[in-house]
Amino acid sequence: MAIPKPTLNIIGKANGVGLSRDLALLESALRESGYDVRVTKIDAAQARRRRSPWSQLLVRCALLRRRFFRRHPTDASINVMLEHVWSEYLSAADVNVAIPNPEWFDVHDRRMLGAIDVVWAKTAYTQQVFESHGSRVRYTGFDSDDRHDAAVPRHATFFHLAGKSSMKGTDRLLRVWARHPEWPVLTVVQHQADTNAPEIAAANIDRRVGYVDDGELRRLQNTSQFHLCLSLTEGWGHYIVEALGVGAITVTIDAAPMNELVTCDRGALVRHESVGAQRLATTYYFDEGHFEATVAGLLALTEAQRTQLSQNSRRWFLENQRTFPQRLREAVEALAESGA
Structure with missing residues (x-):
């Protein structure tokens, strides 16, 4: 009918x-x-x-x-x-x-x-x-959602939005970052820390655990030129798409569906070192050595290259x-x- x-x-x-x-x-x-x-x-x-x-x-x-x-x-x-x-x-x-x-x-x-x-x-x-x-x-x-705010100055820092999810690779990311005091500041917004994981602190990690109001969250999303989205898997990936929407150079795992959203013309893809499963999805765990090389490559980009990647991200989001x-x-x- x-x-x-x-x-x-x-x-x-x-x-x-x-x-x-x-x-x-x-x-x-x-x-x-x-x-x-x-x-x-x-x-x-x-x-x-x-x-x-x-x-x-x-x-x-x-x-x-x-x-x-x-x-x-x-x-x-x-x-x-x-x-x-x-x-x-x-x-x-x-x-x-x-x-x-x-x-x-x-x-x-x-x-x-x-x-x-x-x-x-x-x-x-x-x-x-x-x-x-x-x-x-x-x-x-x-x-x-479109989180873009052109009035917020951009800086060559990194941002990771873990939120309430345990599927974002957050603890491994923090451990790797703590090994590199020469890297810029990584801001992490997390609803609640994993109580079973060891406490990780470093001078270049700004970890916000608990409630962050929406205005401050939006400012943080727009401040950092680089967003780290190392999801094990995604049904869609709001935090990845929001990163693209603010024009961030977005880093994710080179596996589906994350690499459907992020390609090398608007971000960077990190190899995975192992896989698992959750219900109908395959889960992927990022390769720490390749991630370190990826960050080094991003920091070596010229301002013109960063601008082009940012524009490509925003253009994809709007389309x-x-x-x-x-x-x-x-x-x-x-x-x-x-x-x-």
């Missing part, structure tokens, strides 16, 4: 960081395209029910008889589910879309993956992962921001044309 003017219900957790940004950015982009959009924020009880085998059995029964069931109060033409398959909503819309992060897509999600009509992939890596699991997948990419609503619109229209 065609969906000429779909109503979209975006479903996801609001965690105050990345997932909250996902909700807001997706809602804004879809509204920009003229769609009627609702947002359903998942609470703790709903998050627990997602993992309940009994709840999943009830959902399967509802899906089998969905035509005869009264719709959920948040009834919509299309459900768009962020990060997980929010199974209790599967029977509440004609079409179910998932926008997953492979590293958090767990066994409970995989059990319900067959009820998802199409996966919208933030990255080409996610597209490959879910195609390998037999899903119908469409690449949409994603977007991040991605411009085209994201268009990619979403085309994805919705494809559903309307196919009826699924």
Whole structure:
């Protein structure tokens, strides 16, 4: 059945960081395209029910008889589910879309993956992962907040935004930096330090652990010419894309999906020395020796070279921001044309 003017219900957790940004950015982009959009924020009880085998059995029964069931109060033409398959909503819309992060897509999600009509992939890596699991997948990419502030003076210093995540390679980064007192200042913003890791302090490490207000955070993001984003893996990578947005020369690991966002014409790529796995994602651990050589190479760049890399970063961010609503619109229209 065609969906000429779909109503979209975006479903996801609001965690105050990345997932909250996902909700807001997706809602804004879809509204920009003229769609009627609702947002359903998942609470703790709903998050627990997602993992309940009994709840999943009830959902399967509802899906089998969905035509005869009264719709959920948040009834919509299309459900768009962020990060997980929010199974209790599967029977509440004609079409179910998932926008997953492979590293958090767990066994409970995989059990319900067959009820998802199409996966919208933030990255080409996610597209490959879910195609390998037999899903119908469409690449949409994603977007991040524009943190650029041209009024802030830039300096040849380094910045690392760990936030609440344990997947940013922060502790290893600090250990390497502490071995190089000749390097410029590295500013690290971290929600909470790893209590199991040894304390690392050095004169050229400015470590901010705890709350940093948004104005100060934005200033710090714009102050440093170099951003270190050594993620083990990413579903999208807001802190990488925000780094590109402020025109930073961004350093990340030369592995998917990080090297989809950062290329050598707008940053630097560090080899990995070992790999692991987290749910559906491969994780990568940066090679410390190659990282040290990379930093030395960045410090040797001329001002003209730094300016060019910075301009390339900002240009990529703006183009991605411009085209994201268009990619979403085309994805919705494809559903309307196919009826699924």
